[in-house]
Amino acid sequence: RKEVEQDPGPFNVPEGATVAFNCTYSNSASQSFFWYRQDCRKEPKLLMSVYSSGNEDGRFTAQLNRASQYISLLIRDSKLSDSATYLCVVVDNYGQNFVFGPGTRLSVLP
Amino acid sequence: EPEVTQTPSHQVTQMGQEVILRCVPISNHLYFYWYRQILGQKVEFLVSFYNNEISEKSEIFDDQFSVERPDGSNFTLKIRSTKLEDSAMYFCASTGSSYEQYFGPGTRLTVT
Numbered sequence: 001r002k003e004v005e006q007d008p009g010p011f012n013v014p015e016g017a018t019v020a021f022n023c024t025y026s027n028s029a030s031q032s033f034f035w036y037r038q039d040c041r042k043e044p045k046l047l048m049s050v051y052s053s054g055n056e057d058g059r060f061t062a063q064l065n066r067a068s069q070y071i072s073l074l075i076r077d078s079k080l081s082d083s084a085t086y087l088c089v090v091v092d093n094y095g096q097n098f099v100f101g102p103g104t105r106l107s108v109l110p
Numbered sequence: 111e112p113e114v115t116q117t118p119s120h121q122v123t124q125m126g127q128e129v130i131l132r133c134v135p136i137s138n139h140l141y142f143y144w145y146r147q148i149l150g151q152k153v154e155f156l157v158s159f160y161n162n163e164i165s166e167k168s169e170i171f172d173d174q175f176s177v178e179r180p181d182g183s184n185f186t187l188k189i190r191s192t193k194l195e196d197s198a199m200y201f202c203a204s205t206g207s208s209y210e211q212y213f214g215p216g217t218r219l220t221v222t
Contacts, residue, residue: 032209043201043213044153087153091209096166098143098203098211100153 004090004101012107017078021104023071023088032091033064035073037084038103044087047073078108112136114214116202122220123192131187131217133202139212141205142185144177146170146198147216153201159185192221 004025013019025033033050048055050062050071061074071088088101115134123129135142144156157177158165164177176188185204189196202214 034210038153041199043216046210046212049208049210089211096141096158096160098155098158100145100155102152 004088004099006086006088006101007104009103010105010107012109013078014109015078015080017108018074018076019078019106020075021073021086021088021106023073023101025069025071025088025090025099027090027092027099028066028069030069030090030092033071034089034091035060035062035071036087036089036100038087039084044100047086075106078106080108080110082106083108112138114202114204114212116200116214116217118217119215120218120220122222125194125221126191129189129192129219131189131200131202131219133185133187133214134183135185135202135204136206136212137183139204139206141165142179143203143205143211144187145201145203145213147201148198156187189219192219194221197221 006023011019035047036044037047038044048057048062050064052064054063059076063072085103085105087103090099117132142159145153147153155168156171157167174190178186197220199216199218201216203211205211
């Protein structure tokens with residue numbers, strides 16, 4: 001099973017800051033990419049899909065660079081409620097393999 | 111909004127006992143998964159299931175594990191003879207055609 005790597009974190013930022021997370025994957029045949037967030041002792045929740053053209057959802061922007069096998073997530077104007085662990089997920093083999101990165105923990109401080 | 115449900119939320123068992131963890135995936139989803147997460151560690155893939163058979167399984171999913179879809183709604187994970195190191199959070203997930211995966215709230219398994 002190929003690996004997914006993320007910034008080790010944790011990231012401690014003040015409210016209102018912009019923060020970026022990076023993720024790299026090793027399987028060049030990977031087909032789909034997602035960001036999930038996971039709160040402490042809860043299930044992962046889908047945050048957004050990541051497309052080659054880049055996509056934005058409110059304060060969140062995701063980018064994919066297939067050539068470099070790199071995915072990013074940018075959070076603007078961070079809120080206290082953004083505090084969580086952010087998981088990069090790479091999908092291989094037509095949806096049969098979902099490979100999770102180890103996660104990057106974000107703490108947004110008042 | 112449809113959601114994945116799991117029961118029980120917490121299961122305590124003695125080493126060597128069999129446990130069955132239950133999941134009800136989202137009703138129109140076709141792909142089902144089990145993951146585990148040991149406390150403080152990353153989410154680990156166990157098995158994927160499609161069209162009533164296992165599509166892929168990880169090296170963690172050894173002969174002690176099995177999955178079943180006994181009827182049109184339930185999806186179960188059985189651990190035949192639990193070990194201490196099986197203590198973890200077990201998440202069920204399902205996807206439709208978009209590969210967007212939705213997780214259940216998990217079952218915390220404690221093996222004593």
